[in-house]
Amino acid sequence: MAYTEEELKKELETKEYEYGFYTAIESDTLPKGLNEDIVIAISKKKEEPEWMTEWRLEAYRIWKKMEEPDWANVNYEKPDFQAISYYSAPKSADPNKSLDDVDPDLLEMYRKLGISVDEQKRLQNVAVDIVVDSVSVATTFKKTLAEKGIIFMPISEAIKEHPELVKKYMGTVVPKTDNFYAALNSAVFTDGSFCYIPKGVKCPMELSTYFRINEGGTGQFERTLVIADESSYVSYLEGCTAPSRDENQLHAAVVELIALDDAEIKYSTVQNWFPGDKEGKGGVYNFVTKRGICEKNAKISWTQVETGSAVTWKYPSCILKGDNSVGEFYSIAVTNNFQQADTGTKMVHLGKNTKSTIISKGISAGKSQNSYRGLVQVNSRAENARNFSQCDSLLMGNECGAHTFPYIEAKNKTAQIEHEATTSKIGEDQIFYCNQRGIDTEKAIALIVNGFSKEVLNKLPMEFAVEAQKLLEISLEGSVG
């Protein structure tokens, strides 16, 4: 149906967060605050071995000495870390239960989210490790994966069942000392996913997890570790939605990817945490550290669609350590109302003949601020490094802002680096052209935005592409003034 632009604008402003509901499930929550006892208590609740408890305590001690960073181009009230409960597990969750035994309330919640486990099962090609407030409640397709030797389980289980792998790799890409939020996460992470693909195995399905913050006042600190052994391949999906709450919620995740020789990891994210209402009240703080390391001939590809969160602070990065390794970053960041996003990537070229590609599309509407911050670093021994970066911004309305902060550091004369950025709005002539051919304004805008983001949307796996497009529509339609 044909809207006028004004109507569209109005509709968007009044559009409530579709996934903003709260499921009343009894939770097992630790008292608010953070100290060594809490860290030990978390570790105990997760029945962790001693080395893990020590690891957490060390991280906590490091964190205590650190200061919260404020260099990002975002303004927000600093969270009070003593007012957060660091552990909250749905009481009815029991990892041993089969899918059919899962709390019907939870299943209903997933149905509302549009990722019903049943449907996933029917699709037969997505294994979901669903995380609700820190504890995995359902793991599907474990058997199919196990036949291939693929380990895909909550990290808390992996700590118990595969300590040698966790010990060897955890903290190697994102050390405890890396930054304030990574240290915090290392101390208090409650759950997340662990994935190991053995040598030469091509994972037959897209691995997928769904994170969700449910209990009010709890932070979600998940930890993901993906290891692709030599010559293996995995495509990993991560999706987030959070219910509507007034209090700002903190989300500080750490994701570590390890691609050994000739391996390939494709990591896709659709992030739709609650962005706050149209007055900028509430919303999730999303401070995430994501990083991958590429050994020889390995490839890591990050794809992200960021539509949610009140404040986003996120830089999925690649360390191109091995010769001939490849890093890719494809991102769409959409901000509306009072959202603030400071996102981008770091490509660190260490090996010879390393290549990286950065495609970043920022779309700002309402009173939001959208920043791209990226670093391309070519070290002196990285012969023939190649980088191509492109960041385009689309502004809708004159109250939002688009910012670009690219850092480019080259120390090798054979490096070839290109960076380009543009900022523009949807041209009246473009809309006119569409109108002239019988396409109404709303459709024309959708068409243009779709075209603008296509390079990134194309990189998403099929399973996500539909959801991502839907999210873009929700976040953007009608915000063109």
Added chain:
Amino acid sequence: MDLKEKLISSFMAFENNVDVEHPVHDIRSNAIKNFEEKGFPSKKNEAWKYTSLNSLQKVDFSIFPKEENKIEYNDVKKYFIHEIDTYKIVFIDGIYSSYLSETTHDGVDICLMSSALTKPMYKPVIDVYFNKVAAKDESLTSLNTAFSKEGAFIYIPKNKMPKKPVEIVHFATGNEASLMLQPRNLIIVEENAELQVIERHQSLTSNEVLTNSVTEIFAAKNAIIDYYKVQNNVSTASMIDNTYIDQKDKSVVKVHTFSFGGKLTRNNLNFYQNGEYIDSTMKGVTILGEKQHVDHHTLVHHIEPNCESHQDYKGIYGEQSTGVFNGKIIVDKIAQKTNAFQQNNNILISDKATINTKPQLEIFADDVKCSHGCTIGQLDEDALFYLQSRGIPAKEARALLMYAFANNVLESVGIPELKARINKLIAKKLGVNLGFDI
């Protein structure tokens, strides 16, 4: 005593030599307070992430130059664009040299900052313009403001154009083991007036020199200003150049910066577009070798609608040199229909050279066209082969390609004699003689 303490304590002595009744006195004392509070910027400061002033702060610089040191025109002739007639404002060790200069009050004022600051007839102009566009919270600019006493003063009234370009030349003679200079320039071009300026800083010995210069430029409605900075100093001379430009409706200001020499050069070039239909252009060619360091820091603030800005910086870095480019474009909410372009291309020709570049955009208006592009690369092997296969030796072929690389910037130089001079400097820097000019 470190440099900061020395500067602060010297301020008292400085005050004894200037008129403390003058309104500028308050500006100076506020400025020194700000400098005292902020000190020299460190690498922790985001704007100084890639440039360290630490080594300079260890040098025991003389703050007040001694007596005028005579130099013969013939000895320094080569540093002027002597092929053409120009107005000249020449300083030797920071002190005005009437002997080498050629100033005028004929319809336009091309004279000295010291006279503008002391003579009552200039007081209205100083009240309106002095320290109005220069940053008040930036420590090095404040430092210059505190010690502002001498420099060039140019006032072009409505509808006037000086008969010839103006050269501002600073010589350092090395009569001090190490010398710090703080020239302060004020340039005002009124409605429909025009001006061409060439600025150069030259040290004549290998004694250490640090120049912390501030230039304020005001371009009124329809004014046209062409400003050329030639930086080809010896490798013991360091330069911090702070240029602030305030533009009004339909004015056109171009600044070209040619950086071929010096130990450490930092160019802070700031454009503020306080009007509509303004055109701002900043271009630069940087060719470095040895351990030289050049940091180009540009800012264009689009405050009003319908304006344009163009930036084009080319850099060729050899040996152990370091280049920094940090370009920032800010487009305010009301500055609709802004066209802002930024281009930075770099070639690394040595394994030990480094380039850090950060082209930044901060945009708050939606109906704008802003783009920036930045590349780091090498000379095209195929192109080199092509030239060599046609009998051009490798060295010349490389130089030819580098010339072509820099040509975009050279093309827009409006004084042919200056262009020829820059060509020669580039040829010298590349170690070839191509026998033609571009």
